[in-house]
Amino acid sequence: MFAYYFQLGLRSLRRNPLLTALMVMAIGFGVAASMITYSVFRATANNPIPEKSDQLYAVQIANWKADDLEKGEPPSALTYTDAMALMQAHKARHQSALYPIAPSVIPADASRLPIEENSYAWYGDAFAMFDVPFLYGGPWTQAQDDARAAVAVIGKKLNDKLFNGANSVGKSINLDGHDYRITGVIDEWDPQPLFFDPVNTGGFGDPIGLFIPFTRAVDLQMATAGNNNCNATPGTGWDNWLHSECIWIAYWAELPSTADADAYKRFLTGYAAEQQRAGRFKWAPNVRLRNVTDWLDFNKVVPPESKISLLVSLGFLLICLVNTIGLLLAKFMRRSPEIGVRRALGASRREIYLQFLIEAGTVGLTGGALGLLLTGLGVLGVGWVFDEQIARLATLDGSLIVLTLIAAVLATLLAAFYPTWRAAQVQPAWQLKSN
Amino acid sequence: MLQIKPILVALKRHKAGTVLIALQIALTLAIVCNALFIIRQRTEHLARPTGMVESDLLTVANRWVGVNEAATLPLTRTDLEALRRMPGVVDATVTNSYPLRGGGWSTSVNTTPDSKKEQGHTTLYFSDDHALATMGLKLVGGRNFRADEIGSVDAKSFDTAPAVIISKALSDKLYPKGGALGKLIYLSGLSKPSTVIGIVERLQVPWPGNWAGNFAENAVLVPVLLTGNFGSYLVRTQPGQLERLTKAVPTLLFKTNRMRVIPEDRGVRTFAEVREQAYKSDRGMAILMGVVCAVLLAITAAGIVGLTSFWVGQRRKQIGVRRALGATKHDILSYFLTENLLIGVAGVIIGAMLAIGMNLWLVSHFEMERLSLLYVATGVIALLLLGQGAVLAPAMKASRVPPVEATRSV
Numbered sequence: 047m048f049a050y051y052f053q054l055g056l057r058s059l060r061r062n063p064l065l066t067a068l069m070v071m072a073i074g075f076g077v078a079a080s081m082i083t084y085s086v087f088r089a090t091a092n093n094p095i096p097e098k099s100d101q102l103y104a105v106q107i108a109n110w111k112a113d114d115l116e117k118g119e120p121p122s123a124l125t126y127t128d129a130m131a132l133m134q135a136h137k138a139r140h141q142s143a144l145y146p147i148a149p150s151v152i153p154a155d156a157s158r159l160p161i162e163e164n165s166y167a168w169y170g171d172a173f174a175m176f177d178v179p180f181l182y183g184g185p186w187t188q189a190q191d192d193a194r195a196a197v198a199v200i201g202k203k204l205n206d207k208l209f210n211g212a213n214s215v216g217k218s219i220n221l222d223g224h225d226y227r228i229t230g231v232i233d234e235w236d237p238q239p240l241f242f243d244p245v246n247t248g249g250f251g252d253p254i255g256l257f258i259p260f261t262r263a264v265d266l267q268m269a270t271a272g273n274n275n276c277n278a279t280p281g282t283g284w285d286n287w288l289h290s291e292c293i294w295i296a297y298w299a300e301l302p303s304t305a306d307a308d309a310y311k312r313f314l315t316g317y318a319a320e321q322q323r324a325g326r327f328k329w330a331p332n333v334r335l336r337n338v339t340d341w342l343d344f345n346k347v348v349p350p351e352s353k354i355s356l357l358v359s360l361g362f363l364l365i366c367l368v369n370t371i372g373l374l375l376a377k378f379m380r381r382s383p384e385i386g387v388r389r390a391l392g393a394s395r396r397e398i399y400l401q402f403l404i405e406a407g408t409v410g411l412t413g414g415a416l417g418l419l420l421t422g423l424g425v426l427g428v429g430w431v432f433d434e435q436i437a438r439l440a441t442l443d444g445s446l447i448v449l450t451l452i453a454a455v456l457a458t459l460l461a462a463f464y465p466t467w468r469a470a471q472v473q474p475a476w477q478l479k480s481n
Numbered sequence: 482m483l484q485i486k487p488i489l490v491a492l493k494r495h496k497a498g499t500v501l502i503a504l505q506i507a508l509t510l511a512i513v514c515n516a517l518f519i520i521r522q523r524t525e526h527l528a529r530p531t532g533m534v535e536s537d538l539l540t541v542a543n544r545w546v547g548v549n550e551a552a553t554l555p556l557t558r559t560d561l562e563a564l565r566r567m568p569g570v571v572d573a574t575v576t577n578s579y580p581l582r583g584g585g586w587s588t589s590v591n592t593t594p595d596s597k598k599e600q601g602h603t604t605l606y607f608s609d610d611h612a613l614a615t616m617g618l619k620l621v622g623g624r625n626f627r628a629d630e631i632g633s634v635d636a637k638s639f640d641t642a643p644a645v646i647i648s649k650a651l652s653d654k655l656y657p658k659g660g661a662l663g664k665l666i667y668l669s670g671l672s673k674p675s676t677v678i679g680i681v682e683r684l685q686v687p688w689p690g691n692w693a694g695n696f697a698e699n700a701v702l703v704p705v706l707l708t709g710n711f712g713s714y715l716v717r718t719q720p721g722q723l724e725r726l727t728k729a730v731p732t733l734l735f736k737t738n739r740m741r742v743i744p745e746d747r748g749v750r751t752f753a754e755v756r757e758q759a760y761k762s763d764r765g766m767a768i769l770m771g772v773v774c775a776v777l778l779a780i781t782a783a784g785i786v787g788l789t790s791f792w793v794g795q796r797r798k799q800i801g802v803r804r805a806l807g808a809t810k811h812d813i814l815s816y817f818l819t820e821n822l823l824i825g826v827a828g829v830i831i832g833a834m835l836a837i838g839m840n841l842w843l844v845s846h847f848e849m850e851r852l853s854l855l856y857v858a859t860g861v862i863a864l865l866l867l868g869q870g871a872v873l874a875p876a877m878k879a880s881r882v883p884p885v886e887a888t889r890s891v
């Protein structure tokens with residue numbers, strides 16, 4: 047019966063090509079618009095480290111007076127002084143201060159030009175904290191952190207570029223004229239959004255391909271390649287800046303349980319209170335501990351464009367559905383005589399329901415196919431509206447294809463309920479009489 | 482004569498279709514109004530001039546390799562000399578940032594040393610006496626920097642700028658009565674005030690977006706070259722030389738000193754490219770909303786055509802009876818037009834409320850402005866016209882139903 051109704055549905059589609067084309071296009075456009083914008087939203091609202099997102103916390107400490115804060119929130123980065131105090135206290139399971147740097151890689155082959163590479167200075171502990179996968183070797187040790195050792199971890203791409211993909215552990219790499227020994231090569235690792243530093247990246251950027259110890263970077267007076275915010279001029283020279291109230295460091299702690307997080311919050315409050323007693327803070331402790339999702343929310347990583355366009359296209363889909371209800375109603379009611387005949391010949395209401403829902407499903411499936419085509423084109427065109435770094439994340443993968451088809455069929459069936467119900471209510475006697 | 486009462490009675494027998502058309506008109510109005518408003522918001526600053534002469538201008542991001550921060554100044558000076566000597570180059574300068582670049586220095590500025598509340602916000606451009614000529618800024622008062630006024634310092638230690646040039650917008654903000662020239666301004670965090678020695682007609686901040694919306698044209702030119710690894714060269718070329726120099730400039734820079742990185746992505750850009758990239762998402766969003774509006778209107782119109790055609794088909798007999806009883810073709814036409822107008826009016830009333838409600842929600846969630854009622858009014862008229870236009874074809878078809886139809890199959 048199903049196959050027969052499906053055939054009837056296809057035949058009915060051909061009987062009124064204009065009306066059918068209208069419905070298919072409405073469904074196709076509506077679903078495609080929603081799916082394209084959803085693919086972008088999905089990418090920007092992604093949880094980059096799902097297995098640990100509620101165990102990793104970004105730390106904030108108000109080191110400025112209330113007037114300099116935005117809505118009473120502590121600044122979104124730490125001073126060197128505070129970051130070092132927290133590192134020293136070592137209260138979390140894993141922890142790391144980090145900041146973006148901009149060293150240039152000088153290839154051993156003197157004929158090649160220096161290479162820029164997205165780089166961070168952090169502690170060896172960060173690799174374990176962020177579950178960074180290694181291809182060769184591993185992170186540097188805490189002892190090397192403490193010794194301010196000239197060691198580095200490089201990304202797969204840089205390893206391919208410099209060592210043709212061979213195991214380069216133990217080899218050396220020249221950054222800005224200084225040699226570093228490679229302790230590890232990381233595998234593909236590209237968390238998007240870049241949760242550990244949305245402040246400087248806006249949340250999206252190319253994968254990070256080079257890491258060196260935080261302590262080493264500070265020793266070499268490598269300035270931050272990201273934001274540096276001061277509420278007062280720090281005075282001349284590196285040391286004055288380092289010990290100023292300028293903020294430029296992100297700080298992350300891994301706290302496996304809620305109890306750990308509470309304890310850490312108490313520790314932070316205690317630390318701020320201590321600073322207050324010492325006279326550095328002239329205000330009550332104001333600290334925050336935000337997990338990955340809260341941190342991304344707080345930094346507004348999902349661009350407003352993404353949310354607005356998703357909303358508008360959902361509205362668009364809604365209108366397309368209302369439109370489809372009307373057109374299906376017209377299409378089905380036009381066939382009242384036919385329904386009357388079928389009912390008179392013994393078809394139950396159930397049969398009528400089935401026939402027309404399947405017919406609607408056929409429309410939905412055709413609309414879905416058109417929608418899929420348009421979604422494919424649209425995803426290619428995402429770069430027109432969104433930043434390239436975001437556009438590259440919006441892809442038409444298997445799940446989106448399935449979702450597009452399901453959304454199209456479900457939406458059409460939903461729209462078909464009322465017209466089908468009306469069709470099933472057709473009185474056979476009435477129809478037969480008037481014909 | 483409009484026959485409103487019979488129309489209403491007839492519509493009661495087509496509740497579902499009536500509600501569907503009204504609902505569709507309402508939703509379409511709500512979305513089109515807001516989409517048009519987003520388009521306007523996104524496009525209004527697209528045309529904002531930066532204050533620079535934007536043609537024949539090249540930007541080059543430069544990063545030194547393996548050089549101590551303090552030692553970058555002589556290298557930068559060598560570069561600038563080489564650039565200025567290049568055939569086809571009118572002038573060149575170095576700066577920490579430039580309009581529409583995206584990142585830069587912002588700070589608060591006051592007219593007294595101890596003012597509690599910030600009087601104005603501004604961006605700082607650190608450059609030299611070649612900035613005006615290279616950027617093509619128009620001096621409307623005072624003078625340019627002299628070569629001997631150009632200092633240098635590393636960014637973190639910057640704390641004094643005795644003489645500055647400011648934009649007219651900033652001058653109007655700080656000294657609304659005019660006469661900022663020769664007066665003092667206090668840049669936040671600096672130990673000493675700065676004297677305004679010149680005013681340029683216009684100079685935009687590096688940020689194109691809403692973030693800098695309330696100080697979009699407040700700029701201060703500081704005669705200080707920042708040392709350090711980050712800086713951008715601006716190169717003004719002779720007409721017709723831009724394309725050639727886009728390739729020749731990086732080649733020359735690498736020849737002068739190869740220990741540098743000019744980023745592959747956005748390293749060398751003409752200002753036309755800078756502008757295009759800065760406003761890309763705004764323009765894209767406007768195009769997207771425009772397409773959505775167009776498709777939406779088309780679908781709504783098609784929906785009205787479809788449903789009305791169905792009604793006309795259903796009522797052929799009644800139309801025939803009316804015609805037989807003496808109604809003219811024009812009466813039938815005006816019946817369907819009036820019917821559509823009534824449904825349309827109901828739709829746009831609901832739609833106007835939806836549009837405003839939707840906008841209020843967007844305002845509270847996305848830093849958007851209040852919807853101007855002009856947009857709602859325009860939308861209302863547009864949708865009513867669209868409805869009338871869409872109903873015209875089926876209504877014409879109805880008016881052509883012959884009176885003899887009344888006698889068939891009764």
